[in-house]
Amino acid sequence: MNLNLLEECAGAKRIGISGHVRPDGDCLGACLGLWQYLGKCFPAANVQVFLEKPADIFKSMKGFGEIDTDFPEEAAFDVFFALDTSVDRLGDAEKYFKAAGKTINIDHHVSNPGGGHINVVRPDVGSTCEIIYDLIDLGQLDRDMAQVLYVGMIHDTGVFQYSNTTPATLEKAAKLISYGFDFPNLILETFYQKSYVQAQVMGRALMESIRFLQGACIVSAIDKKTMEFYNVGPKDLDGIVNQLRNIEGIDCAIFMYETGTLEYKVSMRSSEKVNVAEVAAYFGGGGHARAAGCNLTGTFHDCVNNISLHIEKALKKWEAEHDERDNSH
Template identity: 55%
Template sequence: MKIINEVKDAKTIAIGGHVRPDGDCVCSVMALYRYLQKELPEARIDVYLEKPAEVFACIPGIEDIRSDFQTQQVYDVFIALDCNDERLGNALPIYRKAGRRINIDHHISNTGCGDLNIIEPQRSSTAELLYDLMDPQKVDEEIAKAVYIGIAHDTGVFRYSNTSPHTLETAAKLLAFGFDFSELIEKTFFEKTYVQTQIMGRAVLESVRFMNDRCIVSMVTRRMMEFYQVSTKDLDGIVNQLQVVSGVDCAIFMYEIGTLEYKVSMRSNGKVNVADVAVKFGGGGHVRAAGCTMNGTYHDNINNLSREIAGQLKKQKEQA
């Protein structure tokens, strides 16, 4: 199936992704935007997304993103990428009004929210899945860059277990366009500002191990973010840094987004299914990477997460 066959008769198309968009989300949205612009030059195509982190300024067309979400336009088609409708944030009313809704995602927790649902958990990223839905003859260097960066971000630059032979085959096809992939990865994935490094260092310094040192947790408050003059976008990578601690099976990072409200990110080496944990609290994700939003005190939230993690580890021990 090719995506163009599903939208070729549409005069107006909207594309959106999840709140607090990560690399896969931003790059998938922009890759599809550029692709449909080429394929349907007469159609009106708009992108609705929260303002991405500055590191993605190198993505062609990023300046076209609409982050105001104020529109009376009823679109013929709305394509939601890398999430279900509940995570579209302020774009949700636009999605619901659309004549046809298409949902494209790779998260196993997505049960489908569109008139057409393309959910393939075996793909490493929505970007990889999206490339499968494109005509490779119509993909240019700008589209290839966006797809490549999206895949790289969701695979930890091809280090995570979701990297498959198909993932690497897709990446090889994209690299054939000849762009400087090394610089793109350095700029969008590894490079950090001084204050980003400071807040990461603070989070690692104040981290705590528990459950016989098999889990590690850290937290950043709004006051800390104000002190370092950082936003939530500057917190990317902290949970991954916690995960690399030797002997840790599960890393948890929380940051305060409101009074008694926290955004939770979890990473696992596979011994803990963090997607199952996240689903218990209204979130989702993958076996090794998942997240959710939780209400309550920091310690109450940790206790609730710990209970779910301990339950999994206990069951594994009983089955061993």
């Protein structure tokens, strides 16, 4: 649907914005981009962003220091936005969403049923930042806004290498970098660059990885004891699953880290042979066809066995379909 942001927020004195738990680049970029835009268009309104504390790699983004990470008790917002997520993944911000006079859910995850009074869910678009770009009046776009939206685009398209990158995505990215921010450094600092300890943990995960399903899949896990040894948190593990996926011959990569006793956060990346969004959805998670995640309980081997059944089914289905196609020619 066409959403007129300014019409929907007209007259609102208090506007709230939030995204999913453990915010990534797209979630953060969308929240800060919308925050800047609405603050510019409605200078008399109080516009607030509520998120769990994002990683420090994003601290150069305008509004980073203004994010409320404490989720205090608040009077009901006139309008509340849930960005880059379904409502059930808002975490502590869900209370604001439920109490708001008007709720708007903007997302690009195919697994999102839409939980707001107004829903804009576009799985055909590579990032929520790209949807925000489509919804704003480009006459209001400035350098700071362009920078945060660009960050979201590069993070959810893997710097334009994932299959969710379209010609329209690249046209919008070209428009954004025309505002003159240092985009090469932004890509390096927020996407590729790792601290020494992050590189050590990644090396450990790669060294202890296991290939299975005739080498088409790979899995690695980091337990709490190892995270404590290296003094790292979940944000320090970003990029490991992508590195596993980059290994030659891998159609599906799985990375897991322990969040509690017999509890794991699971991230998956895949080739066109496996729709990991469908695999994740089976376990109550979600995401994109090539990048998805979920939470699992059980031992490491239990989790891998449960996931591998669905991955194997997907691989066999893909092979059967392609054999049939080849035979028909």
